[in-house]
Amino acid sequence: MKRKCLIEDVDGNLDSFEKKIRANFASTSNSTSATMHKNSIWYRSLLDAEKTCLKEDKIKKIHYKFDDGKEMVEEYNIDTQVLLRRAWKVKAKLGGEGKWDVEVGDPIPDGIPTNMEAADITERNDQPQLTRRNTRVNLEWRIRNLPYPIETYSVSANNDERRIIIRTTNKKYFKKLEVPELDRLNxxxxQANIQASHKYNTLIIVYKKPQPLLDMEKEWYEELKKVKAVKDIPDNCKAQ
Structure with missing residues (x-):
């Protein structure tokens, strides 16, 4: 029995915030200066956002409220100063609290699944599952449940689409990966920054962070030290 080709695209509908970032990319030439990030829409929006800090053990959590109403939560390891998770608040269609869309890190637990949800998870546990990781020097994607050997995969940088594109020679899998960290800094x-490996049925894509991104992350963590931690846990942080 032949396996069907699995085609996934993470484009989605761009909201106004992301459209501004793309427009800024098209109109601004690339710069390699150590302070280029300060002129980006992303960095300015972080500076202008209302921020709340919470520390739990070795984790620092920052809750952002942006001028356009969006909400974001970041979690950092205090010892390594590495971002562990970044998630965006998605408003519920029929009102209510809404859920968190994880950009980097493990999914946020969303309660105990019902019997129907558990059955659905069982049926799909052999499908490719993507997670994002962040290290001090690399951006990382892990795609589980891909049994093909490493020589099967083609991983290429496509600047026309602003995506890392994964293909297989057997045409069983195809995926486009967004790299918002690069888009936000133009x-x-x-291609030279991409490395791929495969083990335990998992394809691992690693992208070496360019120096401007490293500079921005280092400076931003220093900026976050100015945000004093609160003693009481805010309601919008309890769910994390």
């Missing part, structure tokens, strides 16, 4: 994708 940085091009570099």
């Amino acid at each position: 940085l091009p994708l570099e």
Whole structure:
């Protein structure tokens, strides 16, 4: 029995915030200066956002409220100063609290699944599952449940689409990966920065962070030190 080709695209509908970032990329030339990030829409929006800090053990959580009404939560390891998770608040269609869309890190637990949900998870546990990781020097994607050997995969940088594109020679899998960290700083994708490996049925894509991104992350963590931690846990942080 032949396996069907699995085609996934993470484009989605761009909201006004992301459209501004894309427009800024098209109109601004790339710069390699150590302070280029300060002129980006992303960095200015972080500075202008209302921020709340919470510390739990070795984790620092920052809750952002942006001028356009969006909400974001970041979690950092205090010892390594590495971002562990970034999630965006998605408003519920029929009102209510809404859920968190995880950009980087493990999914946020969403309660105990019902019997129907558990059955659905069982049926799909052999499908490819993507997670994002962040290290001090790399951006990382892990795609589980891909049994093909490493020589099957083609991983390429496509600056026309602003995506890392994964293909297989057997045409069983195809995926486009967004790299929002580069889009936000108007940085091009570099093929030389991409490495791929495969083990335990997991395809691992690693992208070496360019120097401007490293500079921005280092400076932003220093900026976050100015945000004093609260003693009481805010309601909008309890669910994290």
